[in-house]
Amino acid sequence: MAEKFFDSFQIGGLEIKNRLVASAMFEYAAADGKITETFLNHYSKLAQGGWGLIIGGMQAVSASGAVAPIMVNTAYPDYVADMKKVVAEVHRHDAKIFVQLQHAGTRTFPTEGYDKFSVDDATPKQLETVIKNFGRAAANCKAAGVDGVQIHAAHGFLINSFLSPSTNHRVDNFGGTIENRALLLYKIYDSIRASVGENFIVGVKFPFSDLIEPNITPEESLSVLKELERRGLDFAEISSGLVMDESKFSFTPRIGKNEAPFLASATLAAENLKIPVVSVCGYRTPDFVEKVLTETKIAAVSFGRPTVREPNLANRWRVDKSRAKCISCNKCRDSVSDGEITCQVEKILRAKK
Ligand SMILES: Cc1cc2nc3c(=O)[nH]c(=O)nc-3n(C[C@H](O)[C@H](O)[C@H](O)COP(=O)(O)O)c2cc1C
Numbered sequence: 616m617a618e619k620f621f622d623s624f625q626i627g628g629l630e631i632k633n634r635l636v637a638s639a640m641f642e643y644a645a646a647d648g649k650i651t652e653t654f655l656n657h658y659s660k661l662a663q664g665g666w667g668l669i670i671g672g673m674q675a676v677s678a679s680g681a682v683a684p685i686m687v688n689t690a691y692p693d694y695v696a697d698m699k700k701v702v703a704e705v706h707r708h709d710a711k712i713f714v715q716l717q718h719a720g721t722r723t724f725p726t727e728g729y730d731k732f733s734v735d736d737a738t739p740k741q742l743e744t745v746i747k748n749f750g751r752a753a754a755n756c757k758a759a760g761v762d763g764v765q766i767h768a769a770h771g772f773l774i775n776s777f778l779s780p781s782t783n784h785r786v787d788n789f790g791g792t793i794e795n796r797a798l799l800l801y802k803i804y805d806s807i808r809a810s811v812g813e814n815f816i817v818g819v820k821f822p823f824s825d826l827i828e829p830n831i832t833p834e835e836s837l838s839v840l841k842e843l844e845r846r847g848l849d850f851a852e853i854s855s856g857l858v859m860d861e862s863k864f865s866f867t868p869r870i871g872k873n874e875a876p877f878l879a880s881a882t883l884a885a886e887n888l889k890i891p892v893v894s895v896c897g898y899r900t901p902d903f904v905e906k907v908l909t910e911t912k913i914a915a916v917s918f919g920r921p922t923v924r925e926p927n928l929a930n931r932w933r934v935d936k937s938r939a940k941c942i943s944c945n946k947c948r949d950s951v952s953d954g955e956i957t958c959q960v961e962k963i964l965r966a967k968k
Contacts, residue, residue: 633667638917639715641672648688650697662708665930673717676748680718689752698759713763720773734776750806763816771857780829793835818850823880826864852893853881870943885912924958
């Protein structure tokens with residue numbers, strides 16, 4: 616019998632051919648914020664690798680919201696025309712593609728003059744601009760024909776820093792209670808929805824836990840996700856963690872024998888929401904993925920680092936069910952000078968041949 620992870624599923628009205636999702640991975644391949652040939656080929660490789668849905672690496676809602684110029688900026692003049700080519704290539708290989716929208720908060724590359732604002736310093740006017748820019752970015756994605764967008768609310772960037780009690784010390788209506796800490800996210804969601812209309816897919820990558828104290832509570836996380844669902848959110852991918860290192864507090868921990876450190880949070884979210892929930896982090900073996908999909912209400916699982924080591928992992932599991940080769944060393948984040956995110960272990964092995 617074929618595995619459930621090769622069964623199709625739906626997000627909104629969109630049919631996705633299987634439940635193996637390529638999670639957003641910053642591809643380091645833009646030039647001055649613009650889509651390049653390397654960027655297009657990167658997504659072609661993933662689409663040919665058999666993933667039902669590819670969530671593209673974070674793209675900035677404005678030049679000033681980018682981590683660096685090697686990150687795509689959705690606001691450059693030819694963005695729609697260039698992204699259309701990427702979408703056509705992905706669709707040609709029968710995969711779907713979402714764009715992940717991001718403002719990097721304090722980690723921005725300064726160009727437009729309102730950058731590097733932290734949660735505690737951001738003025739209401741600056742926030743209004745960011746909120747508007749998310750709406751504009753989503754409209755550009757829709758115009759480019761992408762299948763949906765995902766709000767990046769996780770991993771310590773701007774929206775996460777508002778949600779977390781460990782980083783948000785504001786005393787106005789954006790700080791304090793969870794309703795206030797989530798206000799920026801709600802306003803961003805509403806801005807996107809207003810600009811793309813009801814039938815376009817809008818999801819979120821959500822930080823269910825900060826993994827450090829003071830921490831957002833499970834009750835708070837569920838309340839935010841339920842409120843987003845009430846407003847019309849189409850799917851939620853459940854992550855956790857404010858920092859990126861190899862520790863257990865990280866959103867990219869080293870994965871040992873125990874796969875999926877955020878599974879309990881995703882299970883809880885799936886039990887409490889009607890929309891599809893995607894679980895990310897640490898999935899490395901097909902048996903475990905299958906167990907999660909058959910024993911919980913989780914709709915799909917997503918893969919980050921393994922897609923860098925093996926862009927064809929989804930197809931590979933049709934014929935060879937051995938563990939993903941990724942060893943979760945996080946060295947792929949050191950590949951900026953390669954012009955594209957690259958598995959450094961694979962690179963060394965290839966050089967030795
Ligand atoms: C180099 C690198 C880049 C990443 N870029 C993104 C990103 O753009 N957006 C995002 O939401 N997560 C990003 N992540 C996190 C992954 O999507 C994923 O949540 C995480 O790596 C855990 O899943 P895994 O164990 O399958 O890798 C990145 C992780 C790494 C190591």
